[in-house]
Amino acid sequence: MGWTLWDWPFLDETHHSKAREVAGFAAGIAPHGAGPLADEARGHVRALGEAGLLDIAVPEPGAGGYAFDVRALCAAREGLAYASVLADTMFAMQGLGTGPIALFGSDALRDRYLGPARRGEKVAGLAISEPEAGSDVAAMATEARDDGDAYVLTGEKTWISNAGIADHYVVLARTGEAPGARGLTAMVVDADTPGLKAEPFDLIVPHPIGRLIFDGARVPKTSVIGRPGEGFKLAMATFDHFRPTVGAAAIGVARRAMDETLARVASRRMFGRTMAESESVQTKLADCQVDIETSALAVYRAAWTKDVKGGRATREASIAKLVATEAAQRVVDAAVQLHGGMGVIEGGIIGQLYREVRPMRIYEGASEVQKLVIARDVLAEAAATAQTDGKAGGSAA
Ligand SMILES: Cc1cc2nc3c(=O)[nH]c(=O)nc-3n(C[C@H](O)[C@H](O)[C@H](O)COP(=O)(O)OP(=O)(O)OC[C@H]3O[C@@H](n4cnc5c(N)ncnc54)[C@H](O)[C@@H]3O)c2cc1C
Structure with a gap:
């Protein structure tokens, strides 16, 4: 079927050419099921990075700082999901699991996490949802206790895409500056942090996902994104x-x-x-x-x-x-x-x-x-x- 979208005034030539690039990439995506899901998912991230397409999800800073081209993101996701929802999921998660760092993180955090994610060398995750806090994010209970130069995390996240395959997670936890949504802080937690365990589970679709259990995981305060209390x-x-x-x-x-x-x-x-x-x-x-x-x-x-x-x-x-x-x-x-x-x-x-x-x-x-x-x-x-x-x-x- 022909797609008339490209004649619309919302998009310019840069979006058309990105969409063509994505369509070319998407046409070469192998059908799902050739091997274990985790390998397939990581393979998508690597291939997207090598093709330069993760530049859309994890943009290089421009003259005005970090900015997403949301139209390019949409064109890319539409093209990827047409061919493979798993490839699209992996593309999107690279953006979601680094977006807070790109938009609000310190230069040190940006230097450390954005490049490897953009190149597809590292996999990103975003951990907000909990067993008792899905739609109601403000009900979040995972605690980040202030302990000098670090926060100590205790609690459980669930429904976390890339749990078990991500190299880092952007985590929201309760630091208690104020009740509800105003007492949450965002921080980057490396997947190999002692006290953090991932427990993957299966969905009805090929989608890497699982629980994250925090049991006294110590996260340096230098890993905080933005200011404490502003995570939500x-x-x-x-x-x-x-x-x-x-x-x-x-x-x-x-x-x-x-x-x-x-x-x-x-x-x-x-x-x-x-x-x-x-x-x-x-x-x-x-x-x-x-x-x-x-x-x-x-x-x-x-x-x-x-x-x-x-x-x-x-x-x-x-x-x-x-x-x-x-x-x-x-x-x-x-x-x-x-x-x-x-x-x-x-x-x-x-x-x-x-x-x-x-x-x-x-x-x-x-x-x-x-x-x-x-x-x-x-x-x-x-x-x-x-x-x-x-x-x-x-x-x-
Ligand atoms: C495939 C998948 C990937 C995900 N990936 C991530 C991830 O990477 N990171 C992360 O943090 N979370 C992730 N989530 C979690 C997702 O954001 C939550 O599932 C979602 O917020 C809903 O929360 P819940 O599942 O606890 O459902 P609940 O909060 O229990 O809601 C159940 C249902 O109640 C209804 N409902 C909710 N609010 C209202 C209301 N106010 N009025 C009326 N009805 C309402 C809705 O129909 C909703 O589906 C993922 C979920 C899925 C399914």
């Missing part, structure tokens, strides 16, 4: 860059499902004609295409807003993630239905996409959380407008 703010600022990119990955998955489906309905015959000739099939295809193109509008609008207008662009990012992941789920579900039994056969691409699209509506803020973010932003805007109008009305009277 810093993590949310990182998500503002990466949330639209989850939507982009979802578009990649949806487009792959659509392309597979278009090929299937063109060749599959039933009741004396191809499926593509059936009008009820055509309306399903139309729904899918509308979902894909409206998702792309939301995602690249959010990326453009962040890149060009600046600021946090939180609402746009949440809308992008919500719209695109929910839409991709519908597209993939329609693809399964249109493939019939072939949609659920073990080892088939459509069944694989069906599993892979599902976690996207949960991680980096479940759909319900995105709705809360959007609603709060709209309410705050309405309150601010009412206040301004009230003042204006008052002065006119």
